[in-house]
Amino acid sequence: MRDRQSAYWFDSIREVEDGFRPRPGLGGDIDVDVAIVGAGLTGLWTAYYLHERDPALRIALLEKEVAGFGASGRNGGWCSALFPKSGRALEARYGFDAAVAQRRAMVDTVDEVGRVAEAEDIDCDFVRGGTVTFARSRVQLGSARDEFAESERYGADQVSLLGTETVRSRFGVPDAVAATFSPACARVHPAKLVRGLARVVERRGATIYEGTEVLSWDRGTVSAVSGDVARTVRAGTVVNATEGYGSAIAQVGRRILPIYSLMIATEPLSDETWERIGIEHGQTFADFRHLIIYGQRTADNRIAFGGRGAFYHLNSAISPDYENDSRVSEHLRHALVDLFPAAAGARITHHWGGPLGIPRDWHASVGIDRERREAWAGGYVGDGLSTTNLAGRTLADLLTGASTDLTRLPWVGHRSPRWEPEPLRFAGANAGLVGMQFADTEERLTGRPSVIARLLGPLTGH
DSSP, X not given: OOOOTTOHHHHTTTTTTGGGOOOOOOOSOEEEEEEEEOOSHHHHHHHHHHHHHOTTOOEEEEOSSOTTTTHHHHSOOEEEOOOSSOHHHHHHHHOHHHHHHHHHHHHHHHHHHHHHHHHTTXXXXXXXXXXXXXXXXXXXXXXXXXXXXXXHHHOSSOOEEEOHHHXXXXXXXXXXXXXXXXXXXXXXOHHHHHHHHHHHHHHTTOEEEOSEEEEEEETTEEEEEETTEEEXXXXXXXXXXXXXXXXXXXXXXXXOEEEEEEEEEEOOOOXXXXXXXXXXXXXXXXXXXXXXXXXXXXXXXXEEEEEOOOOOOGGGOOOGGGGOOHHHHHHHHHHHHHHOGGGTTOOEEEEEEEEEEEOTTOOOEEEEETTTTEEEEEOOTTOHHHHHHHHHHHHHHHHTTOOOTGGGSTTBTOXXXXXXXXXXXXXXXXXXXXXXXXXXXXXXXXXXXXXXXXXXXXXXXX
């Protein structure tokens, strides 16, 4: 594994993981029932639930790096009921009942992750403390009211709308005029979750081949390279669980756009500082700006804080060089202190990042093509820590031929259009990013909802 000392999640478990010594790669050609490309959360949850459905299945996970290397081990640690498409967008496309079913499935998924973590003794700091999202202007107050109304219409959980006096008495956000509180979110240490799940999957009988790069697949035949030697895997079905990294594989290509999200972590903060900030253990937090930010209070009392701001790279390029961006790190530090002035003196100890998978219509999907012997899940747009679990359960049902409430959810079988070829893809993706920055500025200056944000909605998923 490449050195990830700047990533807090990996750094905090490095000794326990013995330096992330890789598992053996694929040593020869093999025949399996299911070949899963990618040993992140999508692939691991799929293997976990497949084994529950049929313990006799031969399951192989093929991973270029090590299990949990990608977004699964580097994300913000929100196990939430968030889904990339809003309830109203789902209702407009699939109908009211489908939108309600998707929302309820996401809420149930939060509890399911916690149930499995407890049952399998995966110590991942799981605490279901909910999410506080601050409205810091009258425009953002409108967004908070919209979230509350959406919960009233579709939610299996009940979002609360907190007024100015309540918010300012509880939290150290001096300019907050309101906030929403959603109980359907848990704080998680993502690297502990994904690495622990990998060990559970192995104990159940699946095999994880690390250092094994998949080049392509077609109708059940996977072409891979391990130790510079070409290998072939023959499978009943191939599962694409590559998320943002799939853009480098021909079978995925322009179906996914890798966009970097970056994070910082502070040193552990004192109890006095946390009392002034007001965020409790298990809680995650954000605000209603357009250029997304997200954070959590870690189990060891740090703030892990992330957000958008990194540019898309031409031809969907992915590189370790893009995982640290001093401009974005400084933006995040400033945004954190602006949100919580009590954190102004905190030292930043870690900087890291990685690519998210963004489909053209910002619509996550899961499905199976039996003729091509291929299944897929992904396009989580940053909301994947919990959605991967729902995907794994759904894929297990689809692969074993079961017809269930999960296989009838509206995201099943959805196919997003492809992104435009370059340089249109480069221009559009970065126009959306810059536009969201200007949209926040526009709202601060005008006190009205952003015209820029509305015009760029097709590029930004809104």
